[in-house]
Amino acid sequence: MTVQIKSSEAQQNFGRIMDKALIEGDVVIERYGEPRVVIIGYKRYEELLEAERSLSGLYVTYPDTSSEARQKGRILAEKVRQEYKATPDESLEEGMRS
Known part of the structure; x- marks a missing residue:
């Protein structure tokens, strides 16, 4: 589950925000009402990197319209x-x- 938090709250409660990311899932930090960064657990980070690596060899091709x-x-x-x-x-x- 994704949690959204204002940047001011993240600054004041960073330790709690880290715990929230580990327990509840991704934490989206907003600034001026817009999503700016995401705090995720390290395990999820590694999974995302691995997924990105496995997809790096794939290419999208467009239909040949010649x-x-x-x-x-x-x-x-x-x-x-x-x-x-x-x-x-x-x-x-x-x-x-x-």
């Missing part, structure tokens, strides 16, 4: 249509097995 890619898509769609027309009585399950 005319060549669109043409390949049209050709593939036509092949699927032709195969479907060639086997009208075959169920989807039967088609997947073949």
Whole structure:
């Protein structure tokens, strides 16, 4: 569970805020009503770092919208249509097995 606290309270009660982060979960420190920092337990910090490391090799790619890619898509769609027309009585399950 996330707890939100004003920065003035965090300054005056830092030890209690640390305990709160360990017991109750993440503590969001606000300044002028806006979230500024988060205090989290060390174990959670390590888990977040590990998750970040495991995701670092992943890349998001955008669809290829080139005319060549669109043409390949049209050709593939036509092949699927032709195969479907060639086997009208075959169920989807039967088609997947073949």
